[in-house]
Amino acid sequence: MPLNRLLTGCAAASTDDAAAKALQLELDLPEESPVLNADPHLLRLAVMKLLSNAVKFTAPGGRIELTAGYPAEGGVEIVVSDDGIGMSVADLASAVQPFSQIDGGLARRYEGMGLGLPIARAMIELHGGRLALASAPGEGTTARLILPATRVCEPA
Secondary structure, eight states, X not given: OBHHHHHHHHHHHHHHHHHHXXXXXXXXXXXXXXXXXXXXXXXXXXXXXXXXXXXXXXXXXOEEEEEEEOXXXXXXXXXXXXXXXXXXXXXXXXXXXXXXXSSOSTTOSSOSOSOHHHHHHHXXXXXXXXXXXXXXXXXXXXXXXXXXXXXXXEEO
């Protein structure tokens, strides 16, 4: 499965939700798309969960980037970054737990069951990869899906 085709489709599927909040959704992909030995449905699900979270937690007028590249340790990484509300280090640990809600009070501002990040993590781990998160309150979140070199075939 060519990575660029998968990510272009994910971005297209998120365009309406991003536009409804006047969000900029930018796509930056490698010139030569790697072909991945991965289940396209599971990988698409993982990326869509990350994009959905980025749209949900980014204020109107904000920015979301979907990029792909080659990390120093080899393999391929898919990165979804936003300039949304962000999370503290303690919140990051909680956010990857199923059904965990950072904003868990009765007057929650955000809908959802707390499954986006746990599903994304599970889908990437099924491929021998990992989910890496970096975030800071008020500065946004960067989520990286890192696939090992064993999942990368020749560029398309």
